Amino acid sequence: MKDKKTIGAGLRGVVAGQTAICTCGINGSGLTYRGYDINDLAKFSSFEEVSFLLMCGKLPTKHELANFTQDIVKYRKLPAQLKELLENMPKDSNPMDVLRTGGSFLGVIEPETSFTEELEKAKRLLGAFPSMLGYWYNYANHQKRIDETKGGDSVASYLLTTLTNQQVSDENQRCMDVSLILYAEHEFNASTFVCRVCAATLSDYFSAIIGGIGTLRGPLHGGANEAAMELISRFKTPAEASQKVKQALVEKEKIMGFGHAVYSKSDPRNLVIKEWAKKLSLKHSDSNLFAISESIEKLMWDEKKLFPNLDFYSATAYHFMGISTELFTPLFVISRTSGWSSHIFEQRKNNRLIRPNAEYIGPEPTSYTPINER
Ligand SMILES: CC(C)(COP(=O)(O)OP(=O)(O)OC[C@H]1O[C@@H](n2cnc3c(N)ncnc32)[C@H](O)[C@@H]1OP(=O)(O)O)[C@@H](O)C(=O)NCCC(=O)NCCS
The missing domain is CATH 1.10.230.10 (Cytochrome P450-Terp, domain 2)
Incomplete structure (x- = not known):
């Protein structure tokens, strides 16, 4: 049996695996996505381009970016059963629960039947999470059934259009885009690690993402x-x-x-x-x-x-930007879906079940007392 070392609480400082997706400043590396500095991406790039970079491993050509962006727009369309489900969610639902449930439901009616579908499923959620949020928010708060397919060509413009009901200024749109870029990826943070643990069991794409949402919800992380x-x-x-x-x-x-x-x-x-x-x-x-x-x-x-x-x-x-506070963490979900997806893909490419050990601190072996004698 190999030596087992006990490590500090919260696994701080432990290198728990390898990744080619992100460096986050350890040993002076700076924050980079696939080698590109976050400051350059925030200055020159768009959320769609960054999502392509993270998930496909390289910057897209003009043509690739146009197709990728169009796919995300196409995938805003929600099935009727999902809209019905969203309409039945209480007005005071936590919007994180709305995305967790809506995303899970999409995984029921459009399941991932083979890992070869993973990129398509990721684009599906990059299109559908914003429209789920926008559809539910407008129905719950303004009793309005929006056309969930309309709202500009980018995720940033769509979010501002559907969640603020204001004219979208160029400045707000760029700020939203930058925010989505900054939130997109951050190495082995808690929610991403959960996605990888789930993916490592060879579970489906949706299950891994839903685990990520539940983990992001807490105030020590995305909340x-x-x-x-x-x-x-x-x-x-x-x-x-x-x-x-x-x-x-x-x-x-x-x-x-x-x-x-x-x-x-x-x-x-x-x-x-x-x-x-x-x-x-x-x-x-x-x-x-x-x-x-x-x-x-x-x-x-x-x-x-x-x-x-x-x-x-x-x-x-x-x-x-006129966004309601309870929608802040769901915006993080929408952005981080690109980072989570890249990690799920990477985990699957070189997979081994993630299964650490625990240091046992419980009672010594004890003899069992039958219930009538306790
Ligand atoms: C992010 C976070 C969980 C990381 O913390 P960590 O590495 O686990 O460090 P700890 O929580 O053990 O904190 C170490 C010390 O700093 C203090 N500390 C850390 N963050 C603090 C904060 N936001 N406010 C007040 N004290 C804080 C802790 O109380 C602790 O003090 P102590 O040694 O006197 O007990 C922690 O900083 C935090 O809870 N921040 C607030 C939540 C947040 O913003 N999360 C988003 C992260 S991107």
């Missing part, structure tokens, strides 16, 4: 962007924010949107999204929300040397 918004909106002034957050730290509260399991000094994605949050705040002549966010950032650094992660300023940016 942090909603929790950050909830925090920021509690305060009326930057001074109040500093004072109350300081008190929260004394009371050992976790401040959502700060800290990271892998990064120790800063999150490279934060600089990009913070810039956008600032731009949108100026456009909205906001004199408070962005200042409150910055005062919390300063306080967290001064008190704990903790820095904002991607979720903190994403909250402010989404708010200024």
Whole structure:
């Protein structure tokens, strides 16, 4: 039997497998998708192009990108049974549960019958998750059955069109696109790891993705962007924010949107999204929300040397784009579907069942007492 070493809580620092998809800053590598720096992708690319890059392993040609984008648009169309299911979901459903259930239902009526269908299924969800969310949101909140196929040619424009019911400005559309790029992939984070564990059992594509959604939902992972918004909106002034957050730290509260399991000094994605949050705040002549966010950032650094992660300023940016807070984490699902899918494909290509051991800390072997003698 090989030596078994006990490792730290939460598997911190453990290299749990290999990937050719993403580096996330360990050993000074910076955050890259398939070797491309995240800053370049955020500046020059689109979510569709990044999804192709992640899932197909290379940047697309013009022709490939046009086809890929068209496929996603085509896949917005939802089957009638799924729309009926969405209409039957309560108005106060958690939208993460809507996507988890809707995605799972799609896996029932359009199952993956062979792994050769995996890319097609991924494009299906990249088209259908936005339309499920838009369809359910409009039906539940405005009793409106939208034409789920319409809403611009990109995922970014579609989300803004269906979820804000406002004219989509170029600035908002670019900010949404950048946010989707930043959220698309992040190595062996909790939800991606779940997708890989599931895929490693040779289960189907949909099961792996649904596991990812359930994992992303928690506030220590994807749910942090909603929790950050909830925090920021509690305060009326930057001074109040500093004072109350300081008190929260004394009371050992976790401040959502700060800290990271892998990064120790800063999150490279934060600089990009913070810039956008600032731009949108100026456009909205906001004199408070962005200042409150910055005062919390300063306080967290001064008190704990903790820095904002991607979720903190994403909250402010989404708010200024007119997105309702309960939709923040579902937007993360839509974006991360591309990263999850690439990891499912990669796991399947060189698969071995993921099955670690546990260090046993329970009782010594004990003799069984029949129930009548207890
Ligand atoms: C992301 C996160 C789970 C990673 O943390 P981790 O590597 O497991 O580190 P720990 O949670 O063990 O935290 C280490 C210390 O920093 C503190 N800390 C970490 N993040 C903190 C936060 N956001 N607010 C307050 N304290 C925090 C912990 O309380 C702990 O302090 P202690 O040693 O005095 O007990 C953690 O930073 C966190 O909970 N952040 C808030 C949720 C969030 O934004 N998630 C999105 C991540 S992208």
